[in-house]
Amino acid sequence: MEDMKKRKMDEGSNNGSGETSTTQDYLRSLLDPLNKSQLVDLLSRLGSQYPSIAEEIKGLASADPVHRKLFVRGLAWNTTSETLCAAFQMHGEIEEGAVIYDKATGKSRGYGFITYKHMESAQSALGAPSRLIDSRMAVCNLACEGLTGASTTPDLAQRKLYVGGLSPEISSEMLLNFFGRYGDIEEGSVAYDKDTNESRGFGFVTYKTVEAAKKAIDDPHKLFGGRTIIVKLADTHRSKTVQTHLPAPMVPLQVPMGAGGYAQPGKAPAGGGAPVGYPYPQTVAPYPASSYPNPPVAPAPYPTQTQISYAQVPSKKEPLGHSPAPPVGMGGYPPYYYPKQ
Structure with a gap:
């Protein structure tokens, strides 16, 4: 009898463990298709009813x-x-x-x-x-x-404002208190220099709603700290700052062209302006080599003539009043005088 009771107890315990395992698998199959919001709602209700589950959730989350x-x-x-x-x-x-x-x-x-x-x-x-x-x-x-x-967020460009023309005495707290009248502020401060920690004369204010930012921009009373301040969208201010640093556009000059399509130096372009004194780069279309004429041949050098050298005649000192006799050339005549033929 005792053996039979013992056997029945063992079978009961085995059935219990089997049922437990089966129940967990069954619950997992039920929970698997649920979405996140449904699971969160279910666990929050269980945690509020059972402190042990609440502690386990807290430990997993942290x-x-x-x-x-x-x-x-x-x-x-x-x-x-x-x-x-x-x-x-x-x-x-x-x-x-x-x-x-x-x-x-x-x-x-x-x-x-x-x-x-x-x-x-x-x-x-x-x-x-x-x-x-x-x-x-x-x-x-x-x-x-x-x-x-x-x-x-996508509407940040409509909520963030640039505030310029601030007095050096204006602090970030004063700035936030002044603009807090239009709505809840998410972020804002005066811009300070990193080295001197002094105000740079401007700041930024980001509202939580676009409506509050519009109120701050549309308010005609822009007097703050004894100065008239500038209030506008921060993105608008940034784009204008970038544009002021762009180089000036290049204006092409009209170059007067002469025969053959070459610039004529020294003449003013059409419509006035400085005279063209320097060549401008021209785009020259390529031509085949066969279209050019043969280069001219240099003329043959003229034959050289033999140079005749004459012996130097020693000069004689003549008495005053007498001119020296002219040198005698070919035929007994001076070299600068030839008789008529």
Whole structure:
């Protein structure tokens, strides 16, 4: 009897393990065709009902740092790693945080990274991506997204404004407070010189909506800090800056042509202008060698005549009042006198 009971218990345990394995495979087959939103909704309900499942979900989500690491850009040049961490510690425990510096100059490159210990802390920080750090509006997004966050949306060109003509006393915080009257600001700051840390007289403001940017542009009251400022789309300002550096267009000159199609030096072109004194490059059509005449043959040199040399006649000193006798040439006559034939 005891052997029979023992055998029945073993069979029951085997059936139980078999049923468990069968149930997991069966559930997987049911979950496989579900989409992501359906799975997320199902697991969120299970996690809210069973704390053990919630802890397991939390551990899986925080295992990969890609879900916990933030990229923070738009930092002020004087922002340090300590001030950066202090601005983000309200959302949870920070595992690592640092501002990136240039190796050659040792100065800040204007961005940094924050890595939280838990994923929910990173999600909480992303809920408010824009924050004021050292009087400058900084923006954060997941580091795995790089610059593909909110500031690179297709309508960014209609939301980012250029503000020129600023007084040197205007800070980034004053700039944001002034333009905050038109709508929520995503990012903005005054442009500062890296070496002197002084204002360059302009800045940028990026709104969260296109409507707020239009309000800032259309407002006729452009007096700020005792100066009349310039407010326009940042892309428009950039395109005009590029155009001012383009070289002047080349204007072709009309060259007067003479016979044979060659430029006539010294004559003014048609319509006035400076005279043409230098040859202009001409495009000459190639001709076959057979079309050219044979080059002229140089004439034969004339025969040379034998030169006759005469002996020098010593001069005699004649007394005053007498001219020397002319030299005698051929036939007894002077060389410059020949009798008529």
